[in-house]
Amino acid sequence: MARVVVNVMPKAEILDPQGQAIIGALGRLGHPGIADVRQGKRFELEVDDTVGDEELAEIAESLLANTVIEDWSVTRETS
Template identity: 80%
Template sequence: MARVIVDVMPKEEILDPQGQAIAGALGRLGFAGVSSVRQGKRFELEVDGSVSDEELGKIAEGLLANTVIENWTVTRVQQA
């Protein structure tokens, strides 16, 4: 078995109102120095060795991300 992380983030040109709200709240709570926040999604999948990187890309692109407004990355995590 392997752990796979799929990170999905809004594309840079897409407005991120949730990120903006978080950035504003940080300032109001006294946390200085944070100029921008982008909020995304993280998915953790447990897969067996038969699942290829190509299949993982199809899963990310076809189900986990809205590719019109989001970018995604797939990372296989080494397990001890």
């Protein structure tokens, strides 16, 4: 078994209202030096050795990310 992490983030040109809300809150809490925040999603999958990179890409594109507005990346974690 291996752990696979799929990170999904809004594309750079897409407005991120959650990230902007976090920026505002950070400033109010006394952390004015933060220039930008982008909020995304992280998925952790436990997969066996039969699941290949192409299948993981298909899962990310078809189920985990909205590819119109989000970018994704897949990494296998080693133990």
